[in-house]
Amino acid sequence: MNRTAVAAIYKFEMTRFFRTWKQSFLSPVISTSLYFVVFGAAIGSRIEQVEGVSYGAFIVPGLIMLSVIVQSVMNGSFGIHFPKFVGTVFEILSAPVNYVEIVLGYVGAAATKSLLIGLVILATSALFVDISIQHPLAMIAFLLLTCISFSLLGFIVGIWAKNFEQLQIVPMMVITPLIFLGGSFYSISMLPPFWQTVTLFNPVVYLVSGFRWAFFGTADVPVGLSLCAIALFTGVCLWVVAWIFRTGWRIRD
Amino acid sequence: MAPILSVRDLRKTYDGGFEALKGVTLEIEQGEILALLGPNGAGKTTLISTICGLTVPTSGTVTVGGFDIARDYRKTRSLIGLVPQDIALEPFETVYRTVSFSRGLFGKPRNDAFVGEVLKKLSLWDKKDSQIKELSGGMKRRVLIAKALSHEPRVLFLDEPTAGVDVALRKDMWDVVDGLRADGVTIILTTHYIEEAEAIADRVGVINGGRILLVEDKDALMVQMGKKQLDVILTDPVDALPESLARPGLELSADGTRLVYSYDTKAERTGITRLLQDVAEAGLVLRDVQTRESSLEDIFVGLVEEHSAGEAS
Numbered sequence: 001m002n003r004t005a006v007a008a009i010y011k012f013e014m015t016r017f018f019r020t021w022k023q024s025f026l027s028p029v030i031s032t033s034l035y036f037v038v039f040g041a042a043i044g045s046r047i048e049q050v051e052g053v054s055y056g057a058f059i060v061p062g063l064i065m066l067s068v069i070v071q072s073v074m075n076g077s078f079g080i081h082f083p084k085f086v087g088t089v090f091e092i093l094s095a096p097v098n099y100v101e102i103v104l105g106y107v108g109a110a111a112t113k114s115l116l117i118g119l120v121i122l123a124t125s126a127l128f129v130d131i132s133i134q135h136p137l138a139m140i141a142f143l144l145l146t147c148i149s150f151s152l153l154g155f156i157v158g159i160w161a162k163n164f165e166q167l168q169i170v171p172m173m174v175i176t177p178l179i180f181l182g183g184s185f186y187s188i189s190m191l192p193p194f195w196q197t198v199t200l201f202n203p204v205v206y207l208v209s210g211f212r213w214a215f216f217g218t219a220d221v222p223v224g225l226s227l228c229a230i231a232l233f234t235g236v237c238l239w240v241v242a243w244i245f246r247t248g249w250r251i252r253d
Numbered sequence: 254m255a256p257i258l259s260v261r262d263l264r265k266t267y268d269g270g271f272e273a274l275k276g277v278t279l280e281i282e283q284g285e286i287l288a289l290l291g292p293n294g295a296g297k298t299t300l301i302s303t304i305c306g307l308t309v310p311t312s313g314t315v316t317v318g319g320f321d322i323a324r325d326y327r328k329t330r331s332l333i334g335l336v337p338q339d340i341a342l343e344p345f346e347t348v349y350r351t352v353s354f355s356r357g358l359f360g361k362p363r364n365d366a367f368v369g370e371v372l373k374k375l376s377l378w379d380k381k382d383s384q385i386k387e388l389s390g391g392m393k394r395r396v397l398i399a400k401a402l403s404h405e406p407r408v409l410f411l412d413e414p415t416a417g418v419d420v421a422l423r424k425d426m427w428d429v430v431d432g433l434r435a436d437g438v439t440i441i442l443t444t445h446y447i448e449e450a451e452a453i454a455d456r457v458g459v460i461n462g463g464r465i466l467l468v469e470d471k472d473a474l475m476v477q478m479g480k481k482q483l484d485v486i487l488t489d490p491v492d493a494l495p496e497s498l499a500r501p502g503l504e505l506s507a508d509g510t511r512l513v514y515s516y517d518t519k520a521e522r523t524g525i526t527r528l529l530q531d532v533a534e535a536g537l538v539l540r541d542v543q544t545r546e547s548s549l550e551d552i553f554v555g556l557v558e559e560h561s562a563g564e565a566s
Binding site for chain 2: 002004005007008009011012015016019082083086087088090091092093094095096097248252253
């Protein structure tokens with residue numbers, strides 16, 4: 001294992017993140033605050049409680065998931081796409097590193113960034129509503145796994161994308177709708193039976209449900225199923241990354 | 254001594270069916286500067302990319318410092334520094350950070366003294382905290398070289414280091430290469446400027462259509478392949494070549510003031526004495542006599558044309 005190389009990539013990426021700390025941290029804080037004003041105050045005042053939790057608190061796990069998933073995909077994809085775009089990827093491909101080390105460096109940094117953002121949002125939420133976390137370890141585990149798996153997905157997107165438009169397509173056109181339709185701001189038990197069934201095909205439902213369980217002890221789907229779902233998703237992403245490097249798809253002639 | 258780089262029957266066929274390398278064999282000794290000369294699309298960049306691990310060869314073997322590039326890729330890649338043809342740098346990074354990053358990426362522990370030394374050698378020390386985007390084109394090329402040298406490689410590849418660079422900057426780059434030679438770095442550079450190969454290389458390889466046409470000591474090449482021309486300038490122009498002078502290799506210039514005689518410096522008899530005697534006997538008065546040696550360019554153009562004609566037939 002070329003630890004020096006992994007550390008070099010990780011540090012390089014993290015420095016980029018902290019150099020733009022205003023965009024990195026302020027925008028999630030601002031958008032979280034906006035969600036609380038709109039959903040929490042305006043709409044939440046008309047919904048008293050969902051599954052025994054005040055609506056303002058109920059949306060916190062979904063809100064964190066929304067940002068963490070979108071940020072993971074964006075950070076993961078940008079980290080590898082930018083070197084491809086400016087051409088510096090040649091250096092990574094000609095360095096004495098294997099793909100596991102490349103992925104550890106880039107995905108590790110992307111996941112760290114979104115984890116930090118998730119924690120910032122959690123802290124911001126605490127300013128608006130009372131939050132109790134019933135299963136803190138499970139909460140951290142879900143958060144970490146989400147950061148890692150979606151950063152991996154982002155890494156794949158970054159290699160797949162041929163330009164910046166394509167880079168935006170996945171987070172905007174695929175991820176965001178899935179999160180909004182995945183019970184981030186409502187319990188799927190509030191839907192008509194037909195749509196409840198349809199929703200079960202949305203992988204994000206399992207993430208949000210499991211994450212919410214870690215907070216409040218209530219869930220739309222069994223928590224074991226949530227864990228299986230995220231483990232399966234991480235496995236699929238790892239397999240695709242391994243395939244990319246084995247075949248050199250879109251990175252090596 | 255074993256060569257630092259050895260390429261054996263290397264072939265590369267791209268997915269589209271294009272055969273970029275058709276069995277390249279090449280050996281490079283420690284400390285020498287080899288210029289790979291060839292027209293666009295000759296396979297120069299593919300050859301370099303394959304040695305550096307950016308392109309996967311279809312067949313053939315490459316060893317660097319005795320290690321195989323596929324099996325011992327960590328060892329071979331640590332020995333190699335690559336300066337690509339296009340300027341590829343992250344615009345918002347500082348010079349120092351981007352060079353240090355390269356060192357770490359190649360697995361070398363942090364060494365501020367060494368990185369500083371590289372930057373000083375390349376006259377980049379004053380710019381170490383500047384963002385890349387603030388630098389001139391020449392400075393950016395130097396940053397690329399600094400990055401490639403940051404992990405103390407023993408072999409440096411310079412892929413067309415002076416393509417699209419102005420004359421002053423080109424000379425500047427040659428000075429940099431000269432400095433590296435003094436440090437004992439083995440350098441393989443590709444170029445399509447013959448002048449460049451002539452100025453800085455110890456050996457010259459000519460590549461065209463994915464094949465190495467020849468690799469020769471530069472001076473030996475010029476002597477071996479070199480033709481000389483003797484220009485006999487006449488005081489009074491003549492209408493036609495006198496019959497007594499007619500012989501292979503001799504021509505009269507269009508304005509009739511000059512006899513141009515091409516001869517082979519390798520030949521036992523060049524025929525110069527005889528020619529000059531015959532000129533005197535023909536009653537022509539000489540104003541001046543000049544000789545010219547063919548340049549690497551003439552040799553190169555001759556080789557590539559010969560090769561292309563061979564391919565076509």
